[in-house]
Amino acid sequence: MSLRDLITHSKGLPSQGGSPAFVEPWQAEAFAMVVALHDRGLFTWDEWAHALSAELKRPGALEDASDYYHCWLEALETLVVTKNVAARSEVEALAASWQRAAHATPHGEPIRLENDPDRS
Amino acid sequence: MAHDHPEHHHDNELDPMAARVRALETILTEKGLVDPKAIDAIVDTYETKVGPRNGARVVAKAWSDPEFSGWLQRDATEAISSLGYTGRQGEHMQAVFNTSDTHNLVVCTLCSCYPWSVLGLPPVWYKAPPYRSRAVIDPRGVLAEFDLVLPETTKIRVWDSTAELRYLVVPLRPAGTEGFSEEQLAELVTRDSMIGTGLALTPEAA
Numbered sequence: 001m002s003l004r005d006l007i008t009h010s011k012g013l014p015s016q017g018g019s020p021a022f023v024e025p026w027q028a029e030a031f032a033m034v035v036a037l038h039d040r041g042l043f044t045w046d047e048w049a050h051a052l053s054a055e056l057k058r059p060g061a062l063e064d065a066s067d068y069y070h071c072w073l074e075a076l077e078t079l080v081v082t083k084n085v086a087a088r089s090e091v092e093a094l095a096a097s098w099q100r101a102a103h104a105t106p107h108g109e110p111i112r113l114e115n116d117p118d119r120s
Numbered sequence: 121m122a123h124d125h126p127e128h129h130h131d132n133e134l135d136p137m138a139a140r141v142r143a144l145e146t147i148l149t150e151k152g153l154v155d156p157k158a159i160d161a162i163v164d165t166y167e168t169k170v171g172p173r174n175g176a177r178v179v180a181k182a183w184s185d186p187e188f189s190g191w192l193q194r195d196a197t198e199a200i201s202s203l204g205y206t207g208r209q210g211e212h213m214q215a216v217f218n219t220s221d222t223h224n225l226v227v228c229t230l231c232s233c234y235p236w237s238v239l240g241l242p243p244v245w246y247k248a249p250p251y252r253s254r255a256v257i258d259p260r261g262v263l264a265e266f267d268l269v270l271p272e273t274t275k276i277r278v279w280d281s282t283a284e285l286r287y288l289v290v291p292l293r294p295a296g297t298e299g300f301s302e303e304q305l306a307e308l309v310t311r312d313s314m315i316g317t318g319l320a321l322t323p324e325a326a
Contacts, residue, residue, distance in 0.1 A: 007245050024137075040154070045284075046283040049230060050283075086144075094146055098146075
């Protein structure tokens with residue numbers, strides 16, 4: 001996608017300066033977790049900028065930045081792991097558990113981790 | 121297969137990204153590192169409360185009040201926080217003033233550092249590789265994409281933001297705005313004019 005397309009796209013979307021800040025709720029949550037963890041002192045903003053930059057610079061980063069919050073989440077996970085808050089395997093196992101819980105929850109009801117049939 | 125079976129409406133599904141975010145939130149909450157209520161408050165702040173209107177008020181005040189303008193030039197962090205806009209990452213702010221012969225343009229080549237406290241969250245193009253990679257090497261070409269063509273004699277200065285230092289462009293005050301109140305002036309200050317990819321609106325265009 002060219003810069004021109006990106007600009008036009010931003011202009012076409014609602015809200016005062018163009019496009020909405022977050023396209024999906026998980027993006028907003030991932031964003032806010034980083035702000036909260038920084039407030040808490042888990043990392044400096046410089047550490048964060050470098051972690052995010054490392055993800056954004058990976059080969060295959062999309063020209064239209066639609067993977068921006070994927071990179072954001074990846075960087076957050078990396079910091080959580082390097083700061084020894086949790087192991088990556090722990091995050092992955094819990095994510096799988098949330099997906100099973102979602103699948104087992106009837107449509108329209110809130111998803112709860114307890115609904116994961118495999119949860120021990 | 122384009123249709124769902126009506127009698128088999130599906131169960132909830134979480135896409136992998138949403139599931140990972142939930143997993144992290146679960147772990148971080150259990151460890152007492154984040155509070156879900158605080159997360160909601162942060163989202164609300166950035167979705168609804170912080171935006172380019174903050175920056176527009178800063179610029180309008182600088183246009184109307186020479187003393188504030190001088191302060192903004194010397195110590196933007198303090199001058200901006202006097203209006204109640206403070207950055208939460210402890211970053212410093214620098215205001216860069218456009219003049220009749222110099223135009224300022226802001227980018228973050230590293231990632232997407234941006235003056236959140238005065239502009240809210242960055243637009244998509246600001247975060248995208250084409251802007252981040254081209255703004256430094258071809259600022260005039262980039263500005264043309266924004267339909268902003270400056271006289272050949274205008275010098276373009278590009279400012280590369282960092283985690284510690286963020287920039288706010290103070291555009292030139294448009295002609296024909298003598299006697300305007302700060303509120304009226306703020307209406308002319310667009311987000312792009314404070315990044316440098318646009319100019320302030322003229323009263324006729326606003």
